[in-house]
Amino acid sequence: MSNISGFIKRLRDIMRNDAGINGDAQRIEQIAWLLFLKVYDTKEQDWEFEDEKYQSIIPEPCRWRNWAHEESGKGMTGDALMNFVNNILFSVLKGKDIKDPNGNILIKGIQVDPTTPIKKAIVKTTFEDANTYMKDGVLLRQVISVIDELDLSDYEESHAFGEIYETILRELQSAGSSGEFYTPRAVTDFMAKMINPQVGEHCADFACGTGGFLISWLKELETKKKNTDDVEKIYNSIYGIEKKQFPYILCVTNMLLHDVDTPQIYYGNSLLQNILDYTDKDKFDVVLMNPPYGGNEKADVKNHFPSDLASSETADLFMSVIMYRLKENGRAAVILPDGFLFGTDNAKVSIKKKLLSDFNLHTVIRMPGSVFAPYTSITTNILFFDKTRPTKETWFYRLDMPQGYKHFSKTKPMKLEHFTPAMEWWNNREEIIVDDAPKAKKYTVEEIAALGYNIDLCGFPHEEEEILAPQDLIQQYREKRASLDANIDRVLAEIMTLLGNKE
Incomplete structure (x- = not known):
């Protein structure tokens, strides 16, 4: 088993030497998309084993195993690696074709449509607004090698890494404004425990950040499963939407690490739909949330709300969304x-x-x-x-x-x-x-x-003035x-x- 406990430190030490990385937030964002591709490749090995007809949405040259995995004999480094990542990998994953000088398509950019299965569509949405920051191909190779050492097909190592991933998410709290996406696990666990989930119920978080509430929900349900049907119901019981790219990547990866193969996590803004348009199919048994607060929304966002509820404060607007999207007899903790x-x-x-x-x-x-x-x-x-x-x-x-x-x-x-x-x-x-x-x-x-x-x-009695x-x-x-x-x-x-x- 690789040295999981030192995983973050090893990556941080390498990335400190790269001129393209400016601060913790960029460092974690760089790690985020690399981890996603590593985790996704491990998942694809499972899906290929379960279904011999499985076809990856990622073109062969851009699959982790074919460019990042050193044992494949194709592991690149230096300028060749930087050129591949910047000019081929990101272009293809964002949906752009790679062509030769004569205009012939060499690698087709990935495309999704409404019929694309969720577990494939997440690749494109994950990379829509993703960024790569590193400038030194040798250092990038070192980072990739550390990540590639993870054996996520090994149950114990995969479980141990799930704990390390929580550490990565906690680090967001000290990474500038990115901290808004992380709610302490003690809080999400308490809320999930008090809400008392039942197998067969569906839980939503309309500003899901890195997915903490959904993981706590799954954890509570784990103790209540009785058969394989229950397991499937549990993994299909979550819904999340997140408007910022960085936490969206972290959330999707988090779900894959917790064996949610079809994560119903969507990249978008919950406040951009008229709340009067919601029907019963848009409603949930349970809502667990920590809505963003302190932000002010533009006038056009407020137009999606009845005039008496049209606050300019983000948390107020989310409260209205929750009330309009909670089922009869549904429960919420906010x-x-x-x-x-x-x-x-x-x-x-x-x-x-x-x-x-x-x-x-x-x-x-x-x-x-x-x-x-x-x-x-x-x-x-x-x-x-x-x-x-x-x-x-x-x-x-x-x-x-x-x-x-x-x-x-x-x-x-x-x-x-x-x-x-x-x-x-x-x-x-x-x-x-x-x-x-x-x-x-x-x-x-x-x-x-x-x-x-x-x-x-x-x-709280205020004995002293709070600064x-x-x-x-x-x-x-x-x-x-x-x-x-x-x-x-x-x-x-x-x-x-x-x-x-x-x-």
């Missing part, structure tokens, strides 16, 4: 920032009114501020709701920092065991008061309405200003009504 809870601007109030009147918002878990550090220090929450009946009451539970932790960090990340108090409370709910402030409390829908739909309840990163601070100020403006407008409207009644 991570949202504090701004959604305390926001009382028109769009947020409309979304919360719809959530409480059309869904049963039964639980809100308030999470500590550093769960997503270092990417963001904005405090986040998990909303659990289902489409069974209107909300009558909502429980709020504050998850405090575990003993001995001042905050979570890269070296001290959140673990599933830190959710133990919440899990113990979940099945035996009672109000908890700590230092005269509620840590867990139930509020009726009438009480929530009386608060103007500000559901910033059972929050936020500039972008987080700006976002928080925007949210609070919008909420304040909405309150002022409401009070002015009430005053005008009273004055009108006196006249």
Whole structure:
């Protein structure tokens, strides 16, 4: 077995010497497409074994085994390798034909259409906007050789590499803005556990990033399979869509590594369809999500939403998508920032009114501020709701920092065991008061309405002023200003009504 534990370090040490690699994000992106081709080639060996008529969508010269695998005798290096990758491999995988000087086609670019099986179509969508950064062919050869050492056909090594892949994904948190695509595994595992998946149900994530929620969903279902039919149902139970190329590649590779041979992961933007157009076939039993937040969408995106729900805040828009795509009796667990809870601007109030009147918002878990550090220090929450009946009451539970932790960090990340108090409370709910402030409390829908739909309840006592990163601070100020403006407008409207009644 190759030295899997040192895998990342070996790649990093080689790539540091390449002038084309500028920072962690580019390094991981370069590794991402190489890993995809290696993993895909291993999968193709399985598919060829299962079906002797299997034909790869990748032309022979561009299959990993025929250009990257050194034992094939065709392993290139130096300028020849750089020329092949830049001018042949990427062109072919993006769908462009390679021609000789007379215009004759030497290698046909891969093409997909609606009839192309998912497991083949993913190759083209994976490379549509992919980039290669390395400039030194000798160093690139060294990187390829390290990746090619992985024996993913060996069960133990493949399983061990699955753990290493999680390390790669965790590294995204420190790779600049790419951290937004990774939700700590402890959080996704907790949410999947509480949602209690059943074999035969379908789960969606409409901004799936690297696929963490879908993997946690699969992991929970693994314990419930009883026969081979169940296995097939489980692997076909996930749906993801991701609008950014880099996490899309990581997600598809993640699914292949977890034996999902036909990953229903799509490259696109969930906000670009009019939500009123969704039909029952577009709906799911379960939604698990951490919608992107802090972003502002363009006016044309807002046109896909009813005017009262047309917020400019990305997380708000995703909440509407979730509500319109959840089946009757369906369940959802969604991570949202504090701004959604305390926001009382028109769009947020409309979304919360719809959530409480059309869904049963039964639980809100308030999470500590550093769960997503270092990417963001904005405090986040998990909303659990289902489409069974209107909300009558909502429980709020504050998850405090575990003993001995001042905050979570890269070296001290959140673990599933830190959710133990919440899990113990979940099945035996009672109000908890700590230092005269509620840590867990139930509020009726009438009480929530009386608060103007500000559901910033059972929050953290702020003993000291929290120092936020500039972008987080700006976002928080925007949210609070919008909420304040909405309150002022409401009070002015009430005053005008009273004055009108006196006249």
